[in-house]
Amino acid sequence: MDRISALTAFVAVADEGGFKNAADKLNLSNQLVSKYVSQLEEHLKVRLFNRTTRRVRLTEEGQQCYQFAQQILESLTDMESQLGEMQSEAQGQLRISAPVTFATRHLAPLIGDFKKAHPAVGMELQLNDRKVDVVEEGFDVALRIGKLKSSSLIARRLAPIRLVVCASPDYLQREGVPETPEDLRLEHYLRYSYLEPSPAESRLMLALKRSSAIAAASLASNNGEILMQAAIAGQGYVLQPTFIVGDAIKAGKLTAILREFEPEPLGLYAVYPHRKLLATKLKVFIEFISSYFGDPPYWDDFDE
Missing domain, CATH: 3.40.190.10 (Periplasmic binding protein-like II)
Incomplete structure (x- = not known):
């Protein structure tokens, strides 16, 4: 049994409320969709649908199976998308927010080096010392300095700030x-x-x-x-x-x-929205900046 095809057919029948609509959605024959669901029921040794002449309804076991099947198929889609993105070139416009003084002193060389490595990525850099709303203001990523509070955003620590x-x-x-x-x-x-x-x-x-x-x-x-x-x-x-x-x-x-x-160091962070799949342009930028400043960062290389 092709379990992926069987799960896909099962979820489609549950979503569409019937075998014919599921078959149309999947561009398959009604008989093949019915065969996939029957094979899945035999494999699991449970009835997944209560069938009537007008529609089908999930059984209690079918509802549990539906939740697992959705997760499996979503994970498969995520894997295919991420592997596909790894093969594609980073491109598009990247909107970045950054603190004023840090940006004017340290971001110009980074941006130049990043553009050499990823010429198809355009960059819009906005400098502001206020705490921008990354999602509402449409930024892909914000650089922040301090001790971050918990939020729905993802924070990647880039360097200590002494x-x-x-x-x-x-x-x-x-x-x-x-x-x-x-x-x-x-x-x-x-x-x-x-x-x-x-x-x-x-x-x-x-x-x-x-x-x-x-x-x-x-x-x-x-x-x-x-x-x-x-x-x-x-x-x-x-x-x-x-x-x-x-x-x-x-x-x-x-x-x-x-x-x-000397007080405990603060941190420099890259903050970006929580997403299952990061755009390739953002993913490569986060990886690039994560190792750019060094450990310890080059600005701490001074003799006293």
Whole structure:
């Protein structure tokens, strides 16, 4: 017995409510559809349908069989589609959302390399630091930095995001090098306005939470590049991810301090809708970006 054909005929009869309609749907003869169902009943040793002259109805055993048969046939379709996609070229338009500063500093080379590998994929990159609605706004994938909350979306971790406190050598020579978070000059804090320290965070994060609550920051901004430039100019200290300040530390323009109090790293994630079958263009992009930045990522390659 051809079990796949038998299951296909059985599900079609159940869906269409009769053998003739199922035969028309499958482009088979009525006799062959009836034969497939009879063979399946003999194989399972149960009656799947109660037949009348006007229509057929599933028995209790038939209802259970129907659920299993649907899953089997759907899995078979998924397998055929995925294997077929593996043989096809990635193509189409890929819509990506990404944080502003991370994208301007690190995505241009990635996009160039990806386009060389997959020239048939067009890319639309939108930069925004707000949390976009991936599904409602029609994005294929969003890059996000932080600690993600549970959702119906799939999140693929791409790289750790370290946060370091740093200041210019001139500032540290003038004001002294703090040894503990409590030694920080709170009025010199160059604060990133989107950062929301949690009470469950590290001692350093708690000190920064206190500074934002009881002292006016020297400068507050929602852009890390501006804060980094202010720190380089000796205006104070910043807590920023190394993908922003790593090059400045490597060049000696900034010095990382309070390293033993460094908070737990955040993560860079690719977030995309939960789908049984990912489009080839998205699948190859996720695989490409997953290994692109390195482990540890290249922006952490600095000498202090």
